[in-house]
Amino acid sequence: MSRPQRVPRAELRQAILESARGILDREGAPGLSARAIAREIGYTAASIYNVFGSMSDILMEVNRDTFARLEQLFDSLPATGTPAARLHLICQAYISFMRRNPALWSALFGGIRQRENFPDWYGEAIRGLMGRLALLLCEHAPELDPERAGRLTEQLYVAVHGAVALEVDRRLDILTAQSASEIAASVLDAMLSRLKPKA
Amino acid sequence: MSRPQRVPRAELRQAILESARGILDREGAPGLSARAIAREIGYTAASIYNVFGSMSDILMEVNRDTFARLEQLFDSLPATGTPAARLHLICQAYISFMRRNPALWSALFGGIRQRENFPDWYGEAIRGLMGRLALLLCEHAPELDPERAGRLTEQLYVAVHGAVALEVDRRLDILTAQSASEIAASVLDAMLSRLKPKA
DNA sequence: ACACCTTATTGAACATTGTTCACTAACTCT
DNA sequence: AGAGTTAGTGAACAATGTTCAATAAGGTGT
Secondary structure (H helix, E strand, C coil): CCCCCCCCHHHHHHHHHHHHHHHHHHHCHHHCCHHHHHHHHCCCHHHHHHHCCCHHHHHHHHHHHHHHHHHHHHHHCCCCCCHHHHHHHHHHHHHHHHHHCHHHHHHHHCCCCCCCCCCHHHHHHHHHHHHHHHHHHHHHCCCCCHHHHHHHHHHHHHHHHHHHHHHHCCCHHHHCCCCHHHHHHHHHHHHHHHHCCCC | CCCCCCCCHHHHHHHHHHHHHHHHHHHCHHHCCHHHHHHHHCCCHHHHHHHCCCHHHHHHHHHHHHHHHHHHHHHCCCCCCCHHHHHHHHHHHHHHHHHHCHHHHHHHHCCCCCCCCCCHHHHHHHHHHHHHHHHHHHHHCCCCCHHHHHHHHHHHHHHHHHHHHHHHCCCHHHHCCCCHHHHHHHHHHHHHHHHCCCC
16 A cells, blocks of 8 residues: 555544545445545555544544534524424424434444443533523423423433434334324424413 | 254244344343354354344344234233323333343344345334224323324334433433433323323 | 654454355155 | 255355554654
């Protein structure tokens, strides 16, 4: 192999991550391997281990980026309409993002390259996303105490997760003719209508 | 390898499946491999391919058995109490079964050895389980039309699936302090209270 | 300009996976 | 007993993640 010029660590790191994202996008999770990345960036598989400790670490960095993209997505949605409508919008945006990027979902939650311990920022990122939902829930039902709003938000997220997980694995249609979007909308409606039976 | 006596096909088939279930139970999904099964039943990995077309086929048979066990579990629950209480009981039984047998869950829904097409009985089995829930839903709210009951049941199943999926992957505690049981109970309550606001 | 040293990069190796296949041993039938 | 069928085997293949001694490139000191 012709030896590449030495390159700043950070640049190589970036190249690896970009390549990983590209492969995930183009070929899905099963196409991602150390050798595939290496081939693409003109290095050898072993070189990747000078920068990252494991394949799982690379996926974690991809995840960090995915969470950032989700935050941006959520914040780029129009802030108009009732809180209920905005909640629906966020849920649908989340689902459609995952539908467009199934491999990113696999990296986030799929069984692909399981790990024991997740870094703190992982949970914080998810809680950050959920915080936006909780705020809207409180707006929708002002008398709702924030702690209960938090719990309801977590329940909503978990339910939506179920729908997305099944849809990304192409298993949802085995259970139901409903789409993930419809299921999420119904669950959200059930939750909202309970808080404000008449509005 | 000392060549085992020839044995009726069906017997070997059974031995393979029992071994697979045993390994899943003892070592979890990552411990399951063609060679591991072969070692346990005193054959060679290649022999397994005289009986099953692929590892995925073996998992599918394990799944068939798991569905049967779930049906038995559901039917063995006491048929007393309100329909609402019985719905809660079934959900909790499902969750606790999966908690006790995480590898069986992985075989059913986890990313482990993905496949494209699922046999018909797979969907039928899940719909069979859901049918029991739908019946109870109709009992709980007699004015509910069966089709909508079916859709609600599917939504419930998907939501519970989300909770179980995260809990089995040891990721639920990253999102929330609530357990899968609590989440399922809350979602179910939300669904029920909407059907019968006052009862 | 030359030698030295540090370190990025490599190729080869290991263990493991699912799966295939030609060969052989064991059984069945005539 | 001999022929034919088939179950079981061992070895092989292509991958995987990961490790490691060897090497080449680059910067540094004189």
